[in-house]
Amino acid sequence: MSTTEAKQTDVHVHTVRIVLPAHLRTIAGIAGEVPVTVEGAVTTRSVLDVLEADHPRLAGMIRDRHTQRRRAFVRFFACARDLSHDEPDAVLPDAVAQGSEPFLVVGAMAGG
């Protein structure tokens, strides 16, 4: 096996299920969950990179388009945990990578 082939077989491909808030589903023109195909480590950054590549209209709406910082009123949840303040390169829970649990992008609570 060549080095290149070895590297290719080492790259794991995951299908991550993303749940977006209603306004962003409208912007992206989608209904329901959004599946994204992530190669390599499944992190907040890698998931959002693929999401924004698949749906360029979402650029700047979840995180700043230049600094990549999470927008102040957006939060990330998965597996009943708040991941909003985790490092963007931290590996997401296995259940998200395996597709058994969705990655939730949530608008911060508002209303009354």
Added chain:
Amino acid sequence: MSGVRVLVGTRKGAFVLTADERRRQWEVDGPHFSGWEIYHLKGSPADPDRIFASQTSGWFGQVVQRSDDGGSTWGQVGGDFTYDGVPGQHQWYDGSLRPWEFTRVWHLEPSLTEPDTVYAGVEDAALFKSTDGGESWHELSGLREHPTGPSWQPGAGGMCLHTIVAHPTDDQRLYVAISAAGAFRTDDGGKTWLPINKGLRSGEIPDTDAEVGHCVHRIAMHPSRPDTLFMQKHWDVMRSDDAGDSWHEVSGNLPSDFGFPIDVHAHEPETVYVVPIKSDSEHFPPDGSLRVYRSRTGGDEWEALTEGLPQRDCYVNVLRDAMAVDSLDSCGVYVGTTGGQVYASADSGDSWAPIVRDLPAVLSVEVQSLR
């Protein structure tokens, strides 16, 4: 058949109101972009089917939408408003320094002649220009980089560039207004800017007649008199007859000279409209009575226009972009309120009737005259 198309931005979406030249029977289309704040939408004078809309959200940021069919269908265009270079700092409310940070587009001003050219006034205050129909934007950074920039401060609504007035024939001359920095003019297409605030006096700043720091709420101009400008300042209605080089007060007999919008009759350059508001701490009409005031003398002498407007128990506001005039033979005047009403007059303000009563709070009203 002629008619009008009234473009209404609200806290929860955009609405398009249409009528024939009699302006009695209205069709209401919307909400477009439901749930989003639509700070402003405006049609291109060069191509009336082209309309730009600023769609914004404290959660998800800025979107610019464009319609090429008179507001029936819309498509998202560019929303990347990146300041040119290192943005620097301006004053915060308490006088401390804060970095410039983009928040939203307050006002979109399409070019008078080029359908693909449109200006955007944004918060934190800066002017952007697109020459590709809103797909991409570049900052005219000479304004933000004016030496007075570090002394600019926000008004209550934020440090916003909310007014853009284009000279009717000189495409190098633009006027803008910023809360709370004041009015500025460029004579070279936006490369360099001159503060034009001589004659303004503002009790909210340490030096009441400083070069900048004035909370200008709105500027209006009649295209036949491009050197004559009318201004509704935080307090005071002002007039300039020398392209903003100097101003004098024309508040005259108004019941309050606080207010937000100001506009000029389409065919009478000395006929001006304002909506007096009680005070900066009480944003509703004096005496609970919604009155548009009209001067036919270019200011100083004002008459209350009340027929068809609520004259008791009315405590709404009319925001700075929420008044417009059409250019039909009998000039129409339109105001939108924070209570969700849009009132129309088809006779220069003599009488009024609501087009709609129960929209979300109205942020902006523009009108296109269709022939």
